[in-house]
Amino acid sequence: MPPRPSMPPLLVVALALWAACAGAYTLLGSLPKPAAGAFGVAGAAFSAVCGVLLARRRRAAIWCVLLGLCLGACCAGCGAYAVRAASEPLVGNARTWTFTLAEDARSGSFGAQALAWAQDGAGARVKVSLMLGEDAGMLLSGSRLEATCALEEAPEERQAFLWGEGACATARARSPRMLEDRGPLAPVRALRMQAIGALGAYGGAQAGILQALACGYRGTVRDSGAYARYQAAGLAHLVAVSGAHLSLVVALLGWVLGALHAPRPARLALSAGVVGAYLVLAGVPLSAVRAAAMVLLALVAPAAGRRASSLNALALSIMAFVALDPSASVSASLFLSAGSVLGIVLFAGLFRSWLAPLPRALQGALAQPLALTAASNLVAQPFSAALFAQLPLVGLAANVLAAPLFTLGCVASLIAGVVSCAFPAAAPLAVEAAGAACLPLEALVALLARLPYACVAVDLSLAPAVMLSAAACATLWIAWPQPRLRVLAAGGGVLAAALALMLMVAPSFRGDEIIMLDVGQGDAFVVRSGGASVLVDTGNQDALLRRALGRNGVYGVDALIVSHADDDHCGSMGVLEGVAHTRRVCVAAGVLTCPCASCERLRLQAERLAGAQGVCGMEPGDALEVGRFTLKAVWPHAFADEGGNADSLCVLASLDADGDGAADWTALFCGDAESEQVERIVDEQGLRGVDVLKVGHHGARVALTEKLAASLAPRVALISCGARNRYGHPSEEALTRLGAAGARIIRTDQTGDARLSFAKGSLRITTERPG
Incomplete structure (x- = not known):
């Protein structure tokens, strides 16, 4: 068992400075410039006092914390003042x-x-x-x-x-x-452009991953949909500009070279070369500079092998970056970089000792990657889950399996990028070889991302996530436990069983519900009953959709119904590939043959999510059974608007709450259909009112006439719209007409999520916040 590392006073000061600066800088974002200036001056004054008292060495730990807090307040005040002073006059x-x-x-x-x-x-x-x-x-x-x-x-x-x-x-x-x-970095940026171009030209299907690994460019990997798969597998850090992946590459590379008995100078030189090549090919952005500095100072520079020197180097890096740019204190890249390196330096040895009872044959292949991954994720994963609103349940296993494949792919990509810049004639061969080296990683990520419940949506704020990381680290550092391997295995089994119960069994006990998700200026509704669920539209803000799904415990959907191809109704469809396993995508039948660009894009997105066999076209009369709900398509009969508002797939939901074969509740989902289309639906279906109306087109003036509102006479009118949206939705005319018809109006811009829970004789409405 390795000894517990001491906490250098410099690291205590750095962490306190970072925390104080992050909190104060966030607070000062809502305060005027004079308040920021006063905050900075006060922080400087108290820092001087704490520095004098610390010099006396009495209760040094306490004064280290106080000094860091005061310095952080000073940095935040000065930084906030500088931002306000620079921007307000302009x-x-x-x-x-x-x-x-x-x-x-x-x-x-x-x-x-x-x-x-x-x-x-x-x-x-x-x-x-x-x-x-x-x-x-x-x-x-x-x-x-x-x-x-x-x-x-x-x-x-x-x-x-x-x-x-x-x-x-x-x-x-x-x-x-x-x-x-x-400028001095113009040649470097030109090299980056050259490398990105060569990797894109010769990389084929692997172009996106090559560009991301070698150059930190994620445009191609995002457009292809591959980035969502990396997120779902808990491997997004591998294709991001952060110390999370650089630290893993350098640590694994150093371990491999050590196993090959390479001399320490050679190991350090090669590690520094890998980091330097990445820094140049990434174009030397600030995030890459932070990542490189964290890795080089904390993992490579302290050749003496003492963890105290690594921790002091890390502390100096944190203090320098926060002092030079106080907004960095709330930067995700700094947290992920510093957090990953801190976790590895502090806890990788401890975690490796836990796996010492493993057979010798598994030590090299399993112990080192697992220890490095667990130590890195201990600090970074809660923050990452809060930042991206998703928790990859296969993340730990994925990182262990991907570690050697990623190291191979990353080094090969860097070599290909360097060769493409230095010897353009050799670029095709070098890039093709690098693409082949990335194939195993790509295949692994695709396999893991397709697993049901590989990743779940969560709604976690950043502050609690950081506190959770800090509490976990403090507990481990204080206890420094040495559990038996059997205890670890048993704990993992209990956790896996609890997750399985939550994900696969708990949904069966939920009632009959319609949930309006707050996704900003867009539509997204969940209909669920008896363990089955359907999502109607997705909105176009990925993070908002993930958070809303997480808040409401939606971990998978049996089908996605897309009303039409407008971005605010289907723009976040790709999110479901990662956080809500979807078997089927239902669209209006006309979408399958419409030649317009928007419908073609919708078809491609649907096939990417559910496969060609999972995409189905719905015509009036077609229905889906969702527990006790029946969702019947009632519009359109044929396309007349190239998939636009008038061609929205409209669905009439009916709920048989008591199982007697008669509908107890009805709800009409109108997409962006306007009054002319909805009037025809009312006539064709012989509707004499509905219990719930999803108001068409986010409550636009053209969604309802006075006559139509009176005919539908909904008990509840649901309007999904963004706060202070530029379209003015919902319109005063629509609100007045719904109010005159006796509807209770619920709007996401006022109430957030709204859950409608049905029983035979009652409808219960629960909103995220009072409206």
């Missing part, structure tokens, strides 16, 4: 700006966007969220653009996110002009 005035991208641009529903540094002719410089058009093309970190526009205050729903990135303004470059890349 908001509102139109001028010509030069934008330098701080990250690779990401494509979205309304075009590409990226964080960027904006600079005007007078030298003013501020960090902004830059919105670009859909035809922006591939823009990488370091790209320079020029555009005339006005900086705008960040919209309320994005203020917290942007503040955490050190920005509080947005800009919209409608017709930007590309500028020549300049």
